[in-house]
Amino acid sequence: MHIAGMIAIGIGVLFLFLGSFGIVRLPDVYNRLQAGTKCTTFGCLFAVLGVGIVEPAWFWKALLVSLFVLLTNPISNHALGRAAKKSGVPLWDGSVVDKSRDFPSYANTEKL
Amino acid sequence: MIVSIFLLVIGAAIVLCLIRLIKGPTATDRAVALDTVTTVTTALLVILALVFKRYIYLDVALVYAVLMFIGSVAIARFLEKGI
Amino acid sequence: MEESLEQILELSLTLLMLGGAVCACVFKDLLNAVIAAAFVSLMAAILFYFLQAPDVAMAEASIGAALTTAIFVIAIKKTKRVEEE
Numbered sequence: 072m073h074i075a076g077m078i079a080i081g082i083g084v085l086f087l088f089l090g091s092f093g094i095v096r097l098p099d100v101y102n103r104l105q106a107g108t109k110c111t112t113f114g115c116l117f118a119v120l121g122v123g124i125v126e127p128a129w130f131w132k133a134l135l136v137s138l139f140v141l142l143t144n145p146i147s148n149h150a151l152g153r154a155a156k157k158s159g160v161p162l163w164d165g166s167v168v169d170k171s172r173d174f175p176s177y178a179n180t181e182k183l
Numbered sequence: 184m185i186v187s188i189f190l191l192v193i194g195a196a197i198v199l200c201l202i203r204l205i206k207g208p209t210a211t212d213r214a215v216a217l218d219t220v221t222t223v224t225t226a227l228l229v230i231l232a233l234v235f236k237r238y239i240y241l242d243v244a245l246v247y248a249v250l251m252f253i254g255s256v257a258i259a260r261f262l263e264k265g266i
Numbered sequence: 267m268e269e270s271l272e273q274i275l276e277l278s279l280t281l282l283m284l285g286g287a288v289c290a291c292v293f294k295d296l297l298n299a300v301i302a303a304a305f306v307s308l309m310a311a312i313l314f315y316f317l318q319a320p321d322v323a324m325a326e327a328s329i330g331a332a333l334t335t336a337i338f339v340i341a342i343k344k345t346k347r348v349e350e351e
Contacts, residue, residue: 077185080230084189087223091196094203094219100211103203107219118226119244122233132241133229139248140225147218147255154262155211187271194278201282204305205289213301221331224308228315235318243315243324250328254304254335258297261339 079121086114099163108148
């Protein structure tokens with residue numbers, strides 16, 4: 072039980088570090104949002120549930136913490152991505168496609 | 184012993200986010216770095232509760248996980264001119 | 267946890283707080299300064315947690331990082347965003 076929990080915490084911590092590394096290395100806001108959302112949500116879930124596995128009496132509260140992380144982190148990152156698009160942050164030069172102008176609520180944002 | 188390695192790796196992750204918070208060209212970059220460091224901090228608090236062996240310390244992480252998105256959402260609503 | 271590792275972590279947290287505080291003083295765009303101040307508040311909460319005061323850490327987390335950010339953003343919205351010399 073102890074070893075399995077420690078392995079889960081190790082996987083989570085590794086993903087948290089990779090997400091932060093992507094925050095530094097990736098070229099523009101949208102790529103950084105991807106690294107900062109998916110990697111860190113997954114890593115935080117694994118770390119918190121690993122703590123719940125190591126101490127079985129704590130499992131339900133750890134599950135509650137991970138549930139709230141799973142609810143609130145995508146909300147804030149989605150709001151940030153929408154705000155970046157609407158306030159006119161340019162895409163990276165190597166970007167291939169931008170489909171957002173097909174949607175009516177983004178139709179009057181300037182061409183990036 | 185292995186928990187100390189985890190703590191040091193998480194500290195390195197916070198330092199990387201601080202680098203992006205200093206360098207970031209636009210305000211949105213800095214907001215993304217702040218949001219990432221919030222999530223990393225939640226995991227750090229839960230692991231520290233395991234280190235100190237106190238059940239009650241998980242409540243702090245719970246409050247973090249519930250309340251932290253308010254700041255990011257306020258910044259985002261300000262950036263799209265609509266608060 | 268060993269004594270030395272605990273001291274190293276507390277020292278590095280204090281240095282991170284110092285870096286965020288210097289950023290909050292230097293930035294001209296006030297929204298960036300608010301974000302740096304929120305970072306300082308986050309690090310202060312972890313430092314309180316290390317010093318065995320979880321109730322103070324909880325208050326610092328909820329007031330310092332969530333409420334203060336929202337109130338500062340509303341204040342910037344009602345005045346102007348960029349600081350002038």
